[in-house]
Amino acid sequence: MSKLKNGFVYDIVIVGGLGHVGLPLGIMFASQGLKVVLYDVNQKYARIVQSGKMPFIEYDAEPLLKKALACGNLSIQTSPEVVAQARIVIVAVGTPVDEYLNPKVKQFLNIFNEFKRFLVRKQLIVIRSTVYPHTCEQLSRVLGGRGWKIAYCPERIIQGYAIRELRELPQIVSGMNKEAENQAALLFGKIASKIIRVSIRKAELTKLFSNAWRYIQFAVTNQFYMISNSLNVDYQKVRKAMMDGYGRAATLPSAGFAAGPCLLKDTMQLAAFSNNNFLLGHSAMMINEGLPNFLVNKLREKYDLSKIKVGILGMAFKADIDDTRDSLSYKLGKILRFHGAKVHYSDEYAQDHTFVTKEKLLRLSDVVVIGVPHSAYRNLKIPRKKEIIDLWGVIKR
Ligand SMILES: NC(=O)c1ccc[n+]([C@@H]2O[C@H](COP(=O)([O-])OP(=O)(O)OC[C@H]3O[C@@H](n4cnc5c(N)ncnc54)[C@H](O)[C@@H]3O)[C@@H](O)[C@H]2O)c1
Structure with missing residues (x-):
């Protein structure tokens, strides 16, 4: 050597x-x-x-x-x-x-x-x-x-x-x-x-604040989504109107699952460090982690879940990658199954022998939820009779 x-x-x-x-x-x-x-x-x-x-x-x-x-x-x-x-x-x-x-x-x-x-x-x-x-x-x-x-x-x-x-x-x-x-x-x-x-202390806080900041931004937009949705107002259109030519709202992210191994974990590290007095961090967790429950409750207002099949398109925690760590698509699937729905999973990149292809998922499901906005879903043709829950607005109909 x-x-x-x-x-x-x-x-x-x-x-x-x-x-x-x-x-x-x-x-x-x-x-x-x-x-x-x-x-x-x-x-x-x-x-x-x-x-x-x-x-x-x-x-x-x-x-x-x-x-x-x-x-x-x-x-x-x-x-x-x-x-x-x-x-x-x-x-x-x-x-x-x-x-x-x-x-x-x-x-x-x-x-x-x-x-x-x-x-x-x-x-x-x-x-x-x-x-x-x-x-x-x-x-x-x-x-x-x-x-x-x-x-x-x-x-x-x-x-x-x-x-x-x-x-x-x-x-x-x-x-x-x-x-x-x-x-x-x-x-x-x-x-x-x-x-x-x-300094070391500043570096530690810079990193934790960066991730908590991102996580809170997602919580804000997810909360807005839930408010709009409860009023039967299309949030995509509200967000677009907010951002159009209005720089102060230009960084508002799209609604969607805020998941993965870092954002929640680092927000909670910061909460633990501030003697659990990081109220914004905790609220962000409640909102982001509560989004799957919100979606299921909205579906339950419309359907008897034990009689329908739901397909979740996208199991990775982020678009166009294959990492499923702490993905909220699984949490959504679990809650749906708890209420008796038959649930199918599909992903473009993550491999799992229980996953089906996106084409098969579309065929099998009454309701399709976009779990993560993989680019491959942008040109999907989904029949009008199928209900789509698409927080990111990737599906064009
Ligand atoms: N994933 C990201 O995008 C990202 C971004 C910024 C910061 N981070 C942070 O970076 C750190 C690592 O995250 P990650 O996503 O790369 O995790 P990871 O699980 O992908 O990688 C950790 C690696 O450490 C190895 N390992 C575990 N125990 C070991 C041991 N005793 N000896 C030698 N190797 C060991 C594992 O086998 C694994 O390959 C975390 O603190 C995370 O919060 C992650």
Whole structure:
């Protein structure tokens, strides 16, 4: 194994390197000529990525992955000793909340116990995962005191478009000390369009506020949708009228399921941090998570659900990707089934042996709900006799 001038084998090891955040980041650094090793416990993904394929949809990533593997800049390891061999350790593992919506900080910190014996103080440790405030200080404690170079550089990409956004988005950089901050700024300067330096606390809040802000925006539009709908007024037309030539309303998003592994989770991390006094965050959760119930209640006013078949088109949590984590389409399906409806699922990208094709779903269902606005649904011809619930307004009739 040849070593770099600094004595390490790799420039970067990414812990959680085969995940939605770790993998595109590793590919980008490798494409810039850095020697990157992806360390992950997911053996299945390791085999897929090793063969030059992406295990999930990330547009424009696969050609770069193939190149990086071929030139030897990117490799994969599934055992933690490799952490000792890189100058920079980037941590991009998941940071979930528990069933009571409390952050699982301990679970995140425990991951360091698996490889902390391989860490040395001259390495730079970069936290890329979205963390609960104060986690970086906690990490110093877990690692056994002062002198560690710890940086927090949160990821802000939108899933599916990481390759484009890693280049375009400004990168927030913070460090527990100046040396960590400077080294992290130098590192991300290789891929990001702009570096924004802030303190650790500001970086933690910047990330959590960004996701909570987005989540609250979705809640506002979803609440408007529910009010319009209760009055039998077409919300698409109200929204269009609001935005037409009126810049102050121009950023109002379309109504729709606000789901996925980040927005709700990060809003709840912020709520936990503010002593559960984040009323807007909690309200946003009630509204966004309540939208499937609202849709079912509206259907129940019209139908005996035990006598109809409902098809949900789109099971991913976001358009044009294959990730179903925390998708509200499943919650909708569950509530419908609870009330006796027969429910069919379909998706353009996510695979599941229980899913049917969109054509079959249209044939089988009395009511069709658009769960997520995949582009493939834009030109669908849906017979007039079928009822459509289309929060995004993708279906043209
Ligand atoms: N997905 C996004 O679009 C996105 C965007 C911004 C920020 N984030 C944040 O980034 C973090 C990671 O999210 P993600 O979506 O990439 O999660 P993910 O589940 O896709 O990836 C995490 C990876 O870590 C690996 N892993 C878990 N435990 C491990 C261990 N002990 N050792 C080594 N590898 C381990 C998993 O196998 C997985 O491949 C989270 O904090 C998330 O909130 C995600």
